Amino acid sequence: MIINDKKLPDLPPPTSTSGPIGWLRNNLFDTPLNSILTLVIGYLLVTNLVPLIQWAFIDADWIGDSRDACTSGGACWVFVSVRLNQFLYGFYPESEYWRINTLFVLLGLLLAGMIYEKTPKRGWIALFTLVVFPVIAYFMLHGGSFGLPVVETHKWGGLTLTLVLALVGIVASLPIGVMLALGRRSHMPIVRSFCTIFIEVWRGVPLITILFMASVMLPLFAPEEIDLDKLVRALIGITLFQSAYMAEVIRAGLQAIPKGQYEAADAMGLSYWKKMGLIILPQALKIVIPGIVNTFIALFKDTSLVLIIGLFDLLAIVQSALADPKWLGYSTEGYVFVAFVFWVFCFAMSRYSQYLERKLHTGHGARQ
Amino acid sequence: MPTDVNKGVAPSSKPKFWNDPDKRAMLFQVLMILAIVGFFYYVINNALTNLDNRGITTGFGFLSQAAGFDILLTLVPFDSSYSFGRTFIVGLLNTLLVSFLGIILATLLGFVMGVARLSHNWLVAKVAAVYIETFRNIPLLLQIFFWYVAVLQTLPSPRQSIELGAGSFLNIRGLYIPSPVFESGFSAVVIALVATIIGIVFLVRWNHKRQDATGKYFPVGWASLALLIVVPGLVFLLAGSPLSWDYPELRGFNFRGGTTIIPELIALLLALTIYTGTFIAETVRAGILAVSHGQTEAAHALGLSNSRTLRLVVIPQAMRVIIPPLTSQHLNLIKNSSLATAIGYPDLVSVFMGTTLNQTGQAIEIIFMTMAVYLTINLLVSLFMNWYNKRVALVER
Structure with a gap:
């Protein structure tokens, strides 16, 4: 009789089910079909990605000041670096770049303060960003007071203009969207139908037609003596469009508030505006922050449409730089640069909104 | 309560009308x-x-004036002697053409990518995720420009065309593909096809009834596929193959014959498909994830095979979640097709709100007409969706 009273040494897990080989077998080669798929896609990736990386990084030219510097046959990033200032600031006078830079830094600080969860008084920072910052930004960008020279709006361009359009669109559409959402849920039939029609009309037509309308029809509708600036007209169009989408996002938030909250506020004898302002909207707006971020992403991408009515946002300014006879044939580099800038902004924002969604969903028995 | 709460208020005094x-x-x-x-x-x-x-004159009289310009792509006869009203029709049809093709392609791509992102194959899932996260976050207009300027405009001239096989050629002027020529007797094939489809509808109904009554199952999918191929195929052969192909040929500096797909249409379709495909993929993924795993397990416990679990249990429930956001993506695609104007594809916005507006200057009428078209499309689709939603909505006790 054999008695082994010593513990046997632990064996390592079998290599076929754990470790790198096990992972490969489980995730890439578990069935014949998957093995074939893996091989085909792997082959396609290698044959396409290697030349792409070769073109974009290894064979690329980064430093120089004219197209003569582009000799390696890869991407010519010199095109972007030479015109980077124009792409960022548009036709803004070079001596005034500090104004835009200051605003960028201020905005960055405010956003960081809002996103970082341990900042004290985040609500006040948000309110400051939505109300005071646009005013500061207007005086800084346009100038004309405080001893700053005036910079006409037709000199604004590039990434600056893209950000101006998107931020004004979101800031102006927020209060209008709140009013429309409240109106659509109102018990007054005329208010309700007006808001519903307003929302559905602007949501039902493409942004291009609204921009066309703003740029062609607004001057007809305004009295003769008022000469609306091109940028202002575009901003009116974008705000109308955006507030309709914003209203629907906020309405979703209003609907998500339990009925008891409304009834409790009524029972306390609060007036309509106190009920909304103190009880319902603070809760509803908090719920819809991810939705607001998502519409902001859509708006940020849509600002590129102002190119069609002749404003020089980031895409338009790169597009016009492509037509420069000194730099013909570098369209791919230009577009890749713009795509990269947009992608970084949008991807970061979408990740943030996903994070918020996950955070808000805790404790409701939702998935994950 | 010993004291009356309303004691201080005279019972007859109504509230002031501004407090009512x-x-x-x-x-x-x-x-x-x-x-x-x-x-x-x-x-x-x-x-x-x-x-x-x-x-500037007002009114809709301009619609009957002669247009005086040509349009690159027309689905109905058009030249510069036709009226401005006709340009409206031409533009509308071009918008519908690109929207229709775009919706089909984007839905296909979206479903493939949405399912691929849930694949157990790590590589497939990652490729789908990278595709979705990349193209979703790049403005559509930029993608349209990229395909048009950076890809299609750099293709070779007609003499150095890229041969794609099957008589198709790709060059800077577009894609040239053979076009079918229907000879007499082809109508018989069409009639056979329609008859087969009607037959299949009856077959499916019969199968349903029989399954409800006896529990017996007839592989109706394979049978109808076989019918769909065999019956029209036989009629086609019996009628003496009444179909030939008109191949594009290089004559001088350009191709003659066949069908030309202009590069503007290709660029627009590529961009719309790839961009909208990402959103549809996310919709599909969310829909499939919304069907709880217990449903699959229950179906397996009942002895349903994998494919029938998918077809009878998972997909019907997932579709209920997928369809509403899918429709709104389709509507977005229709609205986004108006970006065609940036590269000169002659859609409604480009032809009517662009050229016709420039020629006549009647901004108000033209912009309202254009907006009305998009609104009508939106409204019709929404009505249809509401009806459909009611039909498939969960019936709860």
């Missing part, structure tokens, strides 16, 4: 109507004065 919510609401609405009417009166008055000062 109903009357207040009435007053507010009257004011609102006055404000809206006043606003429109002001705007219309301004517009009439401005139009008068600029010498």
Whole structure:
């Protein structure tokens, strides 16, 4: 009789089910079909990605000041670096770049303060960003007071203009969207139908037609003596469009508030505006922050449409730089640069909104 | 309670009318109507004065005037002698053409990528995720420009065309593909096809009834596929193959014959498909994830095979979640097709709100007509969706 009273040494897990080989077998080669798929896609990736990386990084030219510097046959990033200032600031006078830079830094600080969860008084920072910052930004960008020279709006361009359009669109559409959402849920039939029609009309037509309308029809509708600036007209169009989408996002938030909250506020004898302002909207707006971020992403991408009515946002300014006879044939580099800038902004924002969604969903028995 | 709460208030005194919510609401609405009417009166008055000062005529008389310009792609006969009203039709048809093709392609791509992102194969899932996260976050207009300027405009000239096989060629002027020529007798094939489809509908119904009554199952999918191929195929052969192909050929500096797909259409379709495909993929993924795993397990426990679990249990429930957002993506695609104007594809916005507006200057009528078209499409689709949603909605006790 054999008695082994010593513990046997632990064996390592079998290599076929754990470790790198096990992972490969489980995730890439578990069935014949998957093995074939893996091989085909792997082959396609290698044959396409290697030349792409070769073109974009290894064979690329980064430093120089004219197209003569582009000799390696890869991407010519010199095109972007030479015109980077124009792409960022548009036709803004070079001596005034500090104004835009200051605003960028201020905005960055405010956003960081809002996103970082341990900042004290985040609500006040948000309110400051939505109300005071646009005013500061207007005086800084346009100038004309405080001893700053005036910079006409037709000199604004590039990434600056893209950000101006998107931020004004979101800031102006927020209060209008709140009013429309409240109106659509109102018990007054005329208010309700007006808001519903307003929302559905602007949501039902493409942004291009609204921009066309703003740029062609607004001057007809305004009295003769008022000469609306091109940028202002575009901003009116974008705000109308955006507030309709914003209203629907906020309405979703209003609907998500339990009925008891409304009834409790009524029972306390609060007036309509106190009920909304103190009880319902603070809760509803908090719920819809991810939705607001998502519409902001859509708006940020849509600002590129102002190119069609002749404003020089980031895409338009790169597009016009492509037509420069000194730099013909570098369209791919230009577009890749713009795509990269947009992608970084949008991807970061979408990740943030996903994070918020996950955070808000805790404790409701939702998935994950 | 010993004291009456209402003691201080005289019972006969009604609340002041401005404290009565109903009357207040009435007053507010009257004011609102006055404000809206006043606003429109002001705007219309301004517009009439401005139009008068600029010498622009009003009304829809321009629709019957001769257009005087040509359009790159027309689905109905058109040349510069046709009216402006005709340009509206041409533009509308071109918009519908690109929207229709785009919806089909984007839905296909979206479903493939949405399913691929849930694949157990790590590589497939990652490729789908990278595709979705990349193209979703790049503006559509930029993608359209990229395909048009950076890809299609750099293709070789017709003499150095890229041969794609099957008689198709790709060059800077577009894609040249053979076009079918229907000879007499082809109508028989079409009739056979229609008859087969009607037959299949009856077959499916019969199968349903029989399965409900006896529990016996007939592989109706394979049978109808076989019918769909065999019956029209036989008729086609019996009628003496009444179909030939018109191949594009290089004559001089350009191709003749076949069908030409202009590069503007290709660029627009590529961009719309790839961009909208990402959103549809996310919709599909969310829909499939919304079907709880217990459903699959229950179906397996009942002895359903994998494919029938998918077909009878998972997909019907997932579709209920997928369809509403899918429709809104389709609507987005239709609206986004208006970006065609940036590269000169002759859609409604480009032809009518662009060229026709420039020629006539009648901005108000033209912009309202264009907006009305998109609104109508939106409204019709929404109505259809509401009807469909009611039909498939979960019936709860």
